[in-house]
Amino acid sequence: AQSVTQPDIHITVSEGASLELRCNYSYGATPYLFWYVQSPGQGLQLLLKYFSGDTLVQGIKGFEAEFKRSQSSFNLRKPSVHWSDAAEYFCAVGEASGTYKYIFGTGTRLKVLA
Amino acid sequence: EAGVAQSPRYKIIEKRQSVAFWCNPISGHATLYWYQQILGQGPKLLIQFQNNGVVDDSQLPKDRFSAERLKGVDSTLKIQPAKLEDSAVYLCASSLDRVSSEFFGPGTRLTVL
Numbered sequence: 001a002q003s004v005t006q007p008d009i010h011i012t013v014s015e016g017a018s019l020e021l022r023c024n025y026s027y028g029a030t031p032y033l034f035w036y037v038q039s040p041g042q043g044l045q046l047l048l049k050y051f052s053g054d055t056l057v058q059g060i061k062g063f064e065a066e067f068k069r070s071q072s073s074f075n076l077r078k079p080s081v082h083w084s085d086a087a088e089y090f091c092a093v094g095e096a097s098g099t100y101k102y103i104f105g106t107g108t109r110l111k112v113l114a
Numbered sequence: 115e116a117g118v119a120q121s122p123r124y125k126i127i128e129k130r131q132s133v134a135f136w137c138n139p140i141s142g143h144a145t146l147y148w149y150q151q152i153l154g155q156g157p158k159l160l161i162q163f164q165n166n167g168v169v170d171d172s173q174l175p176k177d178r179f180s181a182e183r184l185k186g187v188d189s190t191l192k193i194q195p196a197k198l199e200d201s202a203v204y205l206c207a208s209s210l211d212r213v214s215s216e217f218f219g220p221g222t223r224l225t226v227l
Binding site for chain 1: 147154157213217
């Protein structure tokens with residue numbers, strides 16, 4: 001069965017430092033992959049998505065992610081973190097066979113130190 | 115463009131009571147989703163509609179949960195009777211079709227006492 005793993009429950013970085021959030025998936029075919037951000041009291045906002053093509057995907061707010069099929073990973077990166085990036089980040093995989101649905105990871109909570 | 119609207123934003127009920135949530139998707143979006151997000155977990159899909167038909171309700175506890183989307187636009191999710199473990203945020207999302215990105219509403223936070 002398909003699944004999504006986000007190994008890091010919490011991550012703390014200093015403002016201006018680089019960031020990488022890990023996401024590993026288990027899926028038989030080429031998945032559709034997504035990263036969402038959820039700020040306190042807010043709904044989920046799509047940061048970026050990968051369907052096919054270039055494996056390095058650019059998203060909003062300066063985020064990017066790289067799809068690595070050999071490692072079954074879709075890690076999220078940002079070269080310089082801002083205090084406003086503090087939030088919870090969810091990786092999700094879309095199942096495109098039969099009924100199309102999303103499976104979310106358990107999330108990584110990012111704390112940014114001033 | 116207006117986003118996905120949900121109401122109420124917060125609801126507190128006692129166990130065994132009933133509750134209903136409402137969702138108005140983005141205009142023109144054919145696909146509508148209801149998710150349950152328990153504290154500390156990622157969202158879990160409860161039900162997916164394509165227009166007014168159910169595409170997937172495999173994770174919906176059908177003995178107590180029901181959902182409808184009668185005219186293919188607005189949707190309601192009902193819990194009857196509620197249990198303590200139903201305390202969660204219920205998220206509604208919509209997308210143009212089954213392969214497009216989802217847009218999420220702000221959610222309804224349910225507390226069952």
